[in-house]
Amino acid sequence: MEDLLECTKCGNEVDQILALSCEHNLCLQCSAKLYYKLQCQTLVCEICSSQTLLDPSAIEVLQDMYKLQSSRMSTANLKSSRQQVQYQASTHSKASQIHLNTQQGLTVTCQQHASEEALLYCYTCETPCFCMECYLQGLHKNHEVKNVQKSYSIIRTTKADQFYQKVKSSQDQLLQDQCKFAAKKKELVEINTSTKMQIQSNFQELYKALQLKESELIQVADDTMCEKLKEIDAEVQKIQAQMDKLNDVLSDIESYFPDHPDQSQSIMAFNYIALNNRKIDQLTRTILTERNTWGASLQLQYQLDPQSIIQQIEDIRSTKLKIMSLRALETVEPTINEKKLYERARDDRTKRLFQFQTPLQSLVQDENKENNQSFTLNNGEQTQLSEFQRKFQEAKRTLSQRQKLN
DSSP: OOOOEEOTTTOOEESOEEEOTTSOEEEHHHHHHHHHHHTSSEEEOTTTOOEEEOOHHHHHHHHHHHHHHHHHHHHHHHHHHHHHHHHHHHTSOHHHHHHHHHHHOOOOBOSSOTTSBOOEEETTTOOOOBOHHHHHTTTTTTSOEEEHHHHHHHHHHTHHHHHHHHHHHHHHHHHHHHHHHHHHHHHHHHHHHHHHHHHHHHHSTTHHHHHHHHHHHHHHHHHHHHHHHHHHHHHHHHHHHHHHHHHHHHHHHHHHOOSSOOHHHHHHHHHHHHHHHHHHHHHHHHHHHHHHHHHHIIIIITOOOHHHHHHHHHHHHHOGGGGGGOOOTTOOOOOHHHHHHHHHHHTTOOGGGGTTSOHHHHHHHHHHHTTTOOOOOOHHHHHHHHHHHHHHHHHHHHHHHHHHHO
16 A cells, blocks of 8 residues: 655645655645646745746646646536526526426426326336336336336435446546656656766767767667657547546536436436446446556556666776777677677776777787787676676567567
8 A cells, every 4th residue: 555645735645746845745736726826837835935846747747637626626616506596596486486397397208108208217127217108018017116206316326426436436546547657757758868968978088989879879768768758648648538538427427417306307317327327337447447558558668677777878888999889778799809898898908999099909909919818708707798698689589579569
């Protein structure tokens, strides 16, 4: 179970917070309200007045949270407006009440018998409301049949509330997933920025010789990040599409299940249950299945390998002898000469290789000075190079499998 964090402003315990530079924590709801109140990229802490600069990904999360809050407030205002209209209607004159009742008292007829009024609902088969004629014909014999007007409160407190809770729960879970994807985007950007800074700092020593390779590695890092960000954006769009569907269902529920319905509205509510019961269950099950897929994607598909980044930086520092032939993360197996040059550079035994001679020329001269002694590797060096080769082969197999799947 995840540890809950307390919002400094509202005191609520939540699992997603915005950490300000002053070390005060705000929940996403309070952060969104404060952001739209100030309308700028810098948040001012209401407790200590310190300022915190928001990055673009954090602003996206706060904007989405504010939109969701606005949607909920609109729904609450709609219900309040209905109650106010009902209260005002009760104070009108008797003639106005008669006129209102005449408009609301529409008769809903049976689907099987157009001339008969639909009055009954079958809790056993959950078909649309029907008339007394259908019941007398035995179409719902031994079923649980009740009058819609009298039993409306039952279905209002069972089915409608169940639908609302299912949809509301799915909506909250999708919002959490959306925040996690936004956090993953921020993490990818930070890792990419850190990687580029390390690459640039290590290339300063041999800047003239490394200029071309520096640009290449930075481009590889940017391309990798952009590819993953596009994939995450596609997943976020899927989440938004499901959110839109859930919002539509919530809107229908508000529309079909008023607090004080007349008979026609009650029938329409029962009919809505009959026609949308399976659809809503299928929608929530589909969202649950997709959420399981998103969880695996967050842990695997969108995860960068920190060890590969460390290995790349180490290669840049130690493989100066072969700098113009450096490979990116998906490099092939090193050659024998590259292994020899790598080991000699690591031991810092051939400083002349970093000057004007090519690595191969320097290696030949050094070998002549050593009276043609053979170049050998000790057990530790051999183990390190074997691990180096193994990681390359695993990377190649992984890329090959992804290409086949795509």
